[in-house]
Amino acid sequence: xxxxxxxxxxxxxxxxxxxxxxxxxxxxxxxxxxxxxxxxxxxxxxxxxxxxxxxxxxxxxxxxxxxxxxxxxxxxxxxxxxxxxxxxxxxxxxxxxxxxxxxxxxxxxxxxxxxxxxxxxxxxxxxxxxxxxxxxxxxxxxxxxxxxxxxxxxxxxxxxxxxxxxxxxxxxxxxxxxxxxxxxxxx
Ligand SMILES: [Zn+2]
Numbered sequence: 001x002x003x004x005x006x007x008x009x010x011x012x013x014x015x016x017x018x019x020x021x022x023x024x025x026x027x028x029x030x031x032x033x034x035x036x037x038x039x040x041x042x043x044x045x046x047x048x049x050x051x052x053x054x055x056x057x058x059x060x061x062x063x064x065x066x067x068x069x070x071x072x073x074x075x076x077x078x079x080x081x082x083x084x085x086x087x088x089x090x091x092x093x094x095x096x097x098x099x100x101x102x103x104x105x106x107x108x109x110x111x112x113x114x115x116x117x118x119x120x121x122x123x124x125x126x127x128x129x130x131x132x133x134x135x136x137x138x139x140x141x142x143x144x145x146x147x148x149x150x151x152x153x154x155x156x157x158x159x160x161x162x163x164x165x166x167x168x169x170x171x172x173x174x175x176x177x178x179x180x181x182x183x184x185x186x187x
Contacts, residue, residue, distance in 0.1 A: 006048055008040065020047045022055060060114055063088040066125070070107065073126050077147040082129035089114070097158060098124040100131040107132075116157075123154030 006027045014032035021028055029044050061069070067087045074082040085105040093099065093110035100107050107128040113121050126148040134141040145151050 004048075004052070006044065008044055010035075010040075018043050018047055020044075020051045022051065027051060061089075066109065069122070070125050070129060073122060073148070074129050077126055078129055078133060078144055082132040084129065084132060087125070098128045100128040100135075102132055102135045105132055116161075119150045120154045120157050123148060123151055124158075126151070 004022070004025045004027050006029060008029050008031060010033040011030050012033050014030060015034070016032060018032070018035075019030045027048050029047060031040050031043065035043065063086075066089065067084070070082075070084055070087045074080055074084075083105065084107050087107045087109070089111045090108045091111045093108060094112075096110060097113060098107065098109045107125070109121070109124060109128070113124060127145055130141055130144040133144055148154075
């Protein structure tokens with residue numbers, strides 16, 4: 001979210017408590033009119049910051065959301081054949097978007113994907129899920145991935161993003177067990 005507009009409403013009815021709520025991209029803050037201007041400024045800043053961080057957190061999907069989404073995607077595009085044991089967000093994956101350990105059926109997604117469009121996150125999920133069916137980047141693997149309609153667009157998006165961020169664009173997720181790197185993700 002960008003910086004929202006803040007509207008302060010002073011109220012004689014309010015005694016000590018200050019309250020804030022989000023209306024579209026605007027934050028409405030109700031303050032007791034007894035507050036001094038200096039106090040008001042301080043209190044408004046504090047409550048707006050708290051409200052926004054809470055809103056940001058709520059928007060972010062949890063590991064449980066991710067697992068649910070993975071199941072949906074597997075059912076829709078991979079014939080339900082990809083059955084992960086765990087799917088979770090990780091913050092220590094700086095050079096890869098996602099990774100999969102087929103032997104343990106675990107999938108990890110970099111939390112750098114958090115703020116990306118949904119269809120891009122879905123692509124990385126489908127990519128990693130497909131590794132549960134076919135661990136290498138084989139023709140069969142890409143055939144599964146291409147069932148996802150936005151696969152090519154999402155690959156382009158991530159490559160563009162990586163190029164912009166000077167990250168390695170070739171590592172948008174690869175299976176760890178098969179010993180091969182994600183190099184041929186480019187092709
Ligand atoms: Zn891969």
